[in-house]
Amino acid sequence: MNSNSNTATGIINGIISNLVSIEFSGSVAQNEICFIQHNNVNLMAEVIRITGNIAQAQVFESTRGLKIGTAVQFAGHMLEVNLGPGILSRKYDGLQNDLEKIPGLFLERGSVSDPLDAERQFDFKPLVQTGEKVQACHWLGEVKEGWISHKIMVPFKFSGEYVVETIASQGSYRVDETVATLSDENGTIHSVTMRQKWPVKKALPGYLKKLRPYKLLETGIRAIDTLNPMTEGGTGFIPGPFGCGKTVLQHAMSKNADADLIIITACGERANEVVEIFKEFPELDDPRTGRKLMERTTIICNTSNMPVAAREASVYTGMTLAEYYRAMGLKVLLLADSTSRWAQALREMSNRLEELPGPDAFPMDLSAIISGFYARAGFVELTNGLTGSVTFVGTVSPAGGNLKEPVTESTRKAARCFYALAQKRADSKRYPAIDPLDSYSKYLEYPGFRDYLDEKIEKDWALKVEKARDILRRSVESSDQISILGDDSVPVEYHEIFWKGELIDFALLQQDAFDDIDQSTPMGRQRYMLNLILEICDAEIRFSNFEDVGKYYKSIINLLRQMNYCEFQDDSFKQYQIEIQKILTSRVEKGAA
Amino acid sequence: MKKIYTHLNKITKATVELTAFDVGNEELAIVDGRYAQVVKIAGDKVTLQVFSGTEGIATNAEAFFLGHAPRLAVGPELSGRYFNAYGNPIDNGPEVDGIITEIGGPTINPVRREQPSELIATGIAGIDLNNTLVTGQKIPFFADSDQPYNQVMATVALRAEADRIILGGMGLSNDDYLYYQSVFENAGVKHRITAFINTTDDPSVERLLIPDMCLTAAEYFAVQKKEKVLVLLTDMTLFAEALAIVSNKMDQIPSKDSMPGSLYSDLARIYEKAAQFPDGGSITLIAVTTLNDGDITHAIPDNTGYITEGQLFLRRDTGVSKVIVDPFRSLSRLKQIVIGKKTREDHPHIMNALVRLFSDAASAKTKQENGFDLTRYDTRTLQFAEQYSKKLLAIDINVSIEHMLDTGWKLLHQFFEQNETGIKADILKKYWNHNEIPVQ
Known part of the structure; x- marks a missing residue:
């Protein structure tokens, strides 16, 4: 959906928990964002079903005190993230609000903050010249964001070919200043800043083609690297009953994995585990580069007590940020803990919508949603011939430790590496509790990967x-x-x-x-x-x-x-x-x- | 002027529906003199959940709205008081004069949380040595109904050196309620106690308010007064069952074990209130989740386990005739923050070695029970296990952590060779002959 200027308005006519019904006039799109004007705050919500002139929306906040007749303003776009320099090392909630910028001890309803820093200056260096022909995601210039060179790209939403009319000269710029103007095929001029937006539920383009992964992604964990290796751009999942060390394992990966960037999505899990990362990563050194771990880490934090609907958004937010950095030719590792909580958020909404349930009351399309998400990872060739990757590892928290439940089964179809955590190993304190026989890495069967191992590690x-x-x-x-x-x-x-x-x-x-x-x-x-x-x-x-x-x-x-x-x-x-x-x-x- | 409604459109076992305007979601109401709460609004049709049930309510019952969600007056006067699920006194004392606060308030911004770092000593080695607790932690006892979980929890509460203890009783038997009361009074800590009690005599749906009442009071003391608050919730299984009743009456599709699909979020909202605040205050939450014959795969303990920072299992060790804290299934996730750092450096090493050897003893026991010959090593592990249970795991132990560590080394020394312990060489070297005092 493209942003449309004729945004609709409506009023609330039904409330049950965080699902509201809105009677609207104008046109409304599926997954469109709207704002409920409750007292003095705007409560953000996402449309999930439309029947006649009634839209049902999941509210990203508590609906306590909300009344019938409250005005609703539709935004004309889907849930979007802001992409631009200044994302690195941030701590966002599931909707990409910068948590550090929200004042006070508690997250009051309707708190929002800019994900980027509008005032911060970045040293821009142009990479194109006027007159050059460019397309979406073409690198126009670069800025230093910490230690990485952050590429400023032709906005992903631009379709067709453009000509560079002007490009900013080397110097300091803020994210919202124009750094380039481009003319389209009709001669219309578009100005480009360092900030662009993208709807999280759509895979970000920005690459020429997906390649078959063949390079080892080292994690420093012997049970993974030696026995069940992960590849750059690969996918894996870690199911395990509670207490088997899923989170410790993911933390170990985030500390030691050989990636340029790590994006951690704490999706519906314990807040204290995220606090551990907040407190430790700024102190710990990245053994490979000597820099602080926090310099390569971005955290999307939507812990279990934060609104359920935002939990669902958080995994998409994490993935979109990962795809954005991949388009700069970087090696990104995306970790999500835990995808089961995301699936449960889907279940809660499906339930309130009174949809006919699938197995264990999960929505029928759960399997398709999960595989669609895993498919966004990958090792890609960019239009300029360079490569980038998003490696995705999600944890799954199977109910009752039973691996035959719907989330585990759906994920097994989508992910190529399976790291089964065994209760028996955890009970006898054999950590990491990765079961050496149940676990597998399909990549070991890839001829390209075997050649790579022969060459980089040793023959056979x-x-x-x-x-x-x-x-x-x-x-x-x-x-x-x-x-x-x-x-x-x-x-x-x-x-x-x-x-x-x-x-x-x-x-x-x-x-x-x-x-x-x-x-x-x-x-x-x-x-x-x-x-x-x-x-x-x-x-x-x-x-x-x-x-x-x-x-x-x-x-x-x-x-x-x-x-x-x-x-x-x-x-x-x-x-x-x-x-x-x-x-x-x-x-x-x-x-x- | 309160508008009084005198016609109910619909009455079910737990809910009533009436036609009303200008009503807020989750608002409280009084229907026929009973507390009720808005759970659904569809146009001008408002559905209310009546906490104490709808028995005898007539279609012409009087109903009016209170204009606010459930709330509690918080202030120093909460000290030493006992309340029901609505926050009304049940100890014949006066109403509390304080700041009116809506319960179930907003969540703490995760970036404002501090990392829990202060050890809570209980004197019980099954906890302090193997599963050390930390302020700001949330942890349940997983126990069968016949186990003495209320006694253990009361013991932990009294030894934990908290500034304040807040007890939430859900479906508490009257006997256990009196037990807690007398324990607190005998220990002379009544002034540090605030309790919200729903006993088995009270309507079950009312207990849904108990955790939020407790945590609203806890947040007041932890944030405003910067106190170390310990919240005890017993029994969360009965809380979850009340959730299931309501969800069922609201025609929601049940998920696993007839529990509502939102069980995880509902429980997390409560447990995640445990926090270490930046100004020194903290909320530590110890709960009880009763199990049905030890089944932890049931949706209630299962979801709880994914939320809490570990769990403590009680088990009767028939070999030594004592209740012990099971070292295999128990876990404190936050122990890594303090063990070997706030306690002596050998703590993690000795802890792991003892548990591993205890696990060898368990295998030896299986062998023995199956009638196989035991090796000399098996016999030694069995002898060790008995001493370990008796001197360290039993819940009637009350010693310092230092003493537990020394006892651990003594036991290793007594039954094993150095290379059987699997302990790092430098630690072994330093502590193997560390103390020569005999174990008491």
């Missing part, structure tokens, strides 16, 4: 990963046998197989998210560890009895864990390395003798 890396997975799988089988038949009644080899799996689990999969060193493992070190572990697994040792097996592996595991706490290749690391080699040599010889 994917085969080694598969070998490790096989060991884990056999370990579980052996463990079952042992617990059915008893320690003594199975061959000693069963214990060996079982302990090899434990070795991989304790030394590779388990990782201490709260330890300064262990929390993030660079790929080079992961390669070293996997090779060392496979070497240990391959060593042929003869054990006298099953207790000997346990004792041997426990001592090795203990040494490997101590290694994980040391700086890579420092003195104590090497010391443990020598000890392991000693044990290996002595046991292998003894075995042979």
Whole structure:
């Protein structure tokens, strides 16, 4: 929908919770924004159904005290975000209000604030010349936004070809100052500022084509990078019952992932978890660049007690910002915690609209909505030949921990990586609780990605990963046998197989998210560890009895864990390395003798 | 002049409908002398939820609107007082003179929140050692109905050194109500208590107001008076069941376990009021969610678990005949903020090692029960587990955290080798022989 100047007006004629009915005159569009003029504040709402001259709208605020007959002004556009320099490091609510700018301890109804900073000056550098032909999303110039060079683009809403009439010279400008004028095919002049708007529910164009992801996106988490790798522009999801560490895992990713920008959407989750990011990220260093983590992080914060309808908007807001930075050729990681809360917001509205419910009372089109959203991520080629990416990882909070519920099932169809968090692992404090066998990364099957691993990590890396997975799988089988038949009644080899799996689990999969060193493992070190572990697994040792097996592996595991706490290749690391080699040599010889 | 309506169009078990103008959403009304609240407006048809039920209400009953949503007078006079769900005194005391405040007020701006950082010591090792609580946290006890959750909660409340304790009783049995009253009076803390009580004798829908009443009072003390406020809500399962009743009467489509689709948001709105405020005040929320035979997959505990910052499970350890705080299923999400930082550095390490070994003991126990031979290691873990339950996990323990840590090291020393603990080398080196005093 294009903004139309003949905006409609109406009056409230029905209220149930945050759903209102509006009797309107004029024309109203589906998903159009309107403002309810309640006392002295404007309550924002979004049209979600129209029947005759009655529009039903979900209100983004509490409707307490609202009365029949209250005037409503329609805005003529859908829910939009402001795009321009100054987004980085901000803390927005789901509707992109800058939370820092809202005064007072509490969020009073109708509080709004400018997402960008109208007064701040940016150093603009032109990238085009007058007379040049340009199209939507073409880079006109760039400004320094923190450490990134933020591209000022031809507005995404412009269609067709334009000619640059004027372009601002190098210098300082505010976001709302004209930096370029463009003429369209009819000769009409359009002025362009550094601020543009885009409706969040529409995918932002701004790329030539989508490519098949093939590059590894390092997260520093061994259970992901080694066993179930994520790609740049890939999609993944993390389902898990509460208490399994979904949020800790996402925080670890946001701290350590090798991305240019991180956008975190706290969607209907706990406020204290976001506060943790607010307080810690400005202090923590990004290990890759030495800059503060907050410098690359933007937070969309619509916690569980904030209005439900804005919760639904928050994931779209996050995605649109991510797409905007992708169009500048950046590597963006978008995290959403939790997409189930978004789905629940959809359910609440569907329920109030008295739509016929689908499974578990979710709307029937839930699956389509989720897959449409995941499809907005991706690795893209821009019109200028450069690439950019939005990698999306969402958490899912399955009701009752049951992975057969509608949100998990719909997401499974849409996302390519599956990081299943297991209650059993969490109960025995095996963190991260990513189940090594249930989880998968479809990218490991992509030939382009395997070539990339061969080249960047080592030849046949994917085969080694598969070998490790096989060991884990056999370990579980052996463990079952042992617990059915008893320690003594199975061959000693069963214990060996079982302990090899434990070795991989304790030394590779388990990782201490709260330890300064262990929390993030660079790929080079992961390669070293996997090779060392496979070497240990391959060593042929003869054990006298099953207790000997346990004792041997426990001592090795203990040494490997101590290694994980040391700086890579420092003195104590090497010391443990020598000890392991000693044990290996002595046991292998003894075995042979 | 109040307009008095004398005709009801429609009466259901929980709601009435009448024709009225100029009525605000969520406004309170009095219908036939009973409190009611606007839940739906369609043109000039206003639907009211009557809290105490509609039994005996006639079509010509008198109804009038109060012009405001439910509210509470807040002020220092709330101290030492007991109220019902509407905020009216039930202790024969006078009406409270204070600032009239609408309950269920706006949410705190997340950027104004402080990170919770102050440890709450309870003396119970199952909490302080394994699941440390922090001011500004929200955490429920998940307990079966036969477990002594009210006693444990009262103990925690008294030991927690809060400036103020606000008790919200929902469907509280009269016996438990009297129990709380006597515990608070005997401990000499009555002046620090404010209670909003809905007992099993009161209409169930009324209890929907209890949490908001408690939290409005809590916000007054935490924000205006900068106090450390502890809010106790028992039992949130009965609160959720009241939500389900109302939603059902409003013809809403139920989702899982017959609960309303908005259960998550409804519960989150309450629990998220827990906060550490910038000026030093805080609201810490400890709730009880009773379970049906330990089933945590039911929609009520399940949604709660996703909202709260952890949960505490009580369990009877038949081996030592004591109620313990279950170390496997319990969790305090905020403990990472304080353990090893506000407490001794070895805290996280010893905590994890003990729980891991206790889990080994659980496997050994399964083996034993299935009639398999135990290894020497299995036997040692079983011996350890018994001591661990008795000396640390039991809820009747009342010792300092320092003492808990020392006891932990003693137990490791007594039953295990250094390399069986999985503890970081530098910590082991420093604390393995740290104290030679015997465990009392």
